[in-house]
Amino acid sequence: MRQFSDQLGLGFDFSPTAVTVDNVMAPTGYTGLSAFHKYWGKKPIECLGYLIEKLTTDNDVVLDPFVGSGLIARECAIRNRRFIGIDINPVSIELARMVTDLPSTKQYADALQSMEQTVRSAIDESYLLHDGVTASHYLWDNDTLKEIWIARKGKGGREVRTPLAHDYDLSATYKEYKSLLIRPIQLFQNSRINTSPALTLSDIFTGRALRNIDLLLESIPEVPENLRRALLLTLTASIGQMSSMVFAITGRGKNKGEESAKIEVGSWVIGYWRPPLHFEINVWNCFQRRATKLLKALSEIEEPRTFPVADTVHEVISGAAPVALLNQNSLSALQDIPDDSVALVLTDPPHSDRIPYLELSELWNAILGKEVSFADEIVVSNARERGKTKLQYNEQITLILDEIDRVLVPGGTLALLFNAKDAESWNSLVQSKARASLQYYGCFPMSYSANSIVQDSREGAMKSDYVLIYRKTGNRLNGRGLEKFVHTIPGWTAEFPKLKEKRDAILV
Numbered sequence: 001m002r003q004f005s006d007q008l009g010l011g012f013d014f015s016p017t018a019v020t021v022d023n024v025m026a027p028t029g030y031t032g033l034s035a036f037h038k039y040w041g042k043k044p045i046e047c048l049g050y051l052i053e054k055l056t057t058d059n060d061v062v063l064d065p066f067v068g069s070g071l072i073a074r075e076c077a078i079r080n081r082r083f084i085g086i087d088i089n090p091v092s093i094e095l096a097r098m099v100t101d102l103p104s105t106k107q108y109a110d111a112l113q114s115m116e117q118t119v120r121s122a123i124d125e126s127y128l129l130h131d132g133v134t135a136s137h138y139l140w141d142n143d144t145l146k147e148i149w150i151a152r153k154g155k156g157g158r159e160v161r162t163p164l165a166h167d168y169d170l171s172a173t174y175k176e177y178k179s180l181l182i183r184p185i186q187l188f189q190n191s192r193i194n195t196s197p198a199l200t201l202s203d204i205f206t207g208r209a210l211r212n213i214d215l216l217l218e219s220i221p222e223v224p225e226n227l228r229r230a231l232l233l234t235l236t237a238s239i240g241q242m243s244s245m246v247f248a249i250t251g252r253g254k255n256k257g258e259e260s261a262k263i264e265v266g267s268w269v270i271g272y273w274r275p276p277l278h279f280e281i282n283v284w285n286c287f288q289r290r291a292t293k294l295l296k297a298l299s300e301i302e303e304p305r306t307f308p309v310a311d312t313v314h315e316v317i318s319g320a321a322p323v324a325l326l327n328q329n330s331l332s333a334l335q336d337i338p339d340d341s342v343a344l345v346l347t348d349p350p351h352s353d354r355i356p357y358l359e360l361s362e363l364w365n366a367i368l369g370k371e372v373s374f375a376d377e378i379v380v381s382n383a384r385e386r387g388k389t390k391l392q393y394n395e396q397i398t399l400i401l402d403e404i405d406r407v408l409v410p411g412g413t414l415a416l417l418f419n420a421k422d423a424e425s426w427n428s429l430v431q432s433k434a435r436a437s438l439q440y441y442g443c444f445p446m447s448y449s450a451n452s453i454v455q456d457s458r459e460g461a462m463k464s465d466y467v468l469i470y471r472k473t474g475n476r477l478n479g480r481g482l483e484k485f486v487h488t489i490p491g492w493t494a495e496f497p498k499l500k501e502k503r504d505a506i507l508v
Ligand SMILES: C[S@@+](CC[C@H](N)C(=O)[O-])C[C@H]1O[C@@H](n2cnc3c(N)ncnc32)[C@H](O)[C@@H]1O
Pocket: 039, 040, 041, 042, 043, 044, 065, 066, 067, 068, 069, 070, 071, 086, 087, 088, 089, 092, 328, 329, 330, 331, 347, 348, 349, 350, 351, 357, 358, 376, 377, 378, 379
């Protein structure tokens, strides 16, 4: 059996001050720590690093009231900027805590080894074939088992078996299993992400998967909090592949007239879709695959990997701690930040109706045992029970902009990452032009890496996110000055982005 410690990769060349405008225009994609978790709406790390470097100096305070994947916290800390991060989503703040308080590679590898020794054989037993071999994948068509795969160690590839009565019997043993350790999930009627209030864990996972996830949770050893967090987040990062939502890719090459009979493993797509033809994958293998990614990322991290993290903004403002992370509603948390105290607000608020973060994170938060406040989320939702309208969204974004205006130092900058497909949402940002001191300065399109799938392909959607730059009036003594660099950014314009559809062409 390959041990975790054998799987480390080498070759890390990250330098926190090396971001150039070319990196921003052609981001490399998600690697290392930023590849570990599929938090929704993750932005290219190069863009964040570049703006932090260009718009602040040492010890300045940076604020992000919508932290998301949490990666920005580390980007600030390694550059010696103080950072205040807020997000309503518990998993987001856990991720931010993880990247600012990373366990050592050895600690993480040891904990994984301990978990492997404790549960792997019990998990593998639930996938045993009649001859004692362990299955890696079951291909189901509704309730019919089509194929069983055994991953070939070392060589890649697989052995494909025809299912036997034994395999149905084994699966049936766990059929009624209900998780003892994951809290029940709460969802709403929403056809866009295929959810209803009646949806339960048992609709999304087989009983066998739930039993094995419980075993994994139980096997997390008594370890320091930061290590436990990394292990739990590893489980959340692999939960999609453990579910019955992993579709089978068939008919590759159809368009070129050479359709392949080969079936490949897909992944969990956005929402709660349970395709008739889907995979049930060995839970240990899913966990191990994710863990190996984090292990590699940890082995590549340059020191320091840990920064003191405070629970209140005051510790950051007073200089007592470099980072504060708050799992709160931004609208209330922002009120604790003093006037004229933040040099840069770098943020990416929810983009109207693009991503219902809390619904899509519900499995992750259930694993973490965290309750969420759907009522306070800023979002436009087509789940009627949520009562989240465009009007409400615009009002909340306007209030957020007012607060940002208040907390920025004179001459401070707001860099707002945005994309929405409706004019009203953009208009809530335009109105800030009228705000007394926060003035729109210009924008540039933000590139994604070529293989990124985060783009919005719906009708009327823009092909790129925008970085909108606003400036608070007044002179900032230690600021670097926007005019020095923004004009060098390809695509920079002093105009407001325009939507491509005629009916929305009023935006200027
Ligand atoms: C576009 S994402 C941020 C993505 C982030 N920039 C990144 O690169 O990963 C927007 C975030 O806003 C959060 N959010 C929504 N309503 C909120 C509220 N009322 N207070 C704080 N955060 C909220 C969501 O949980 C989500 O993480």
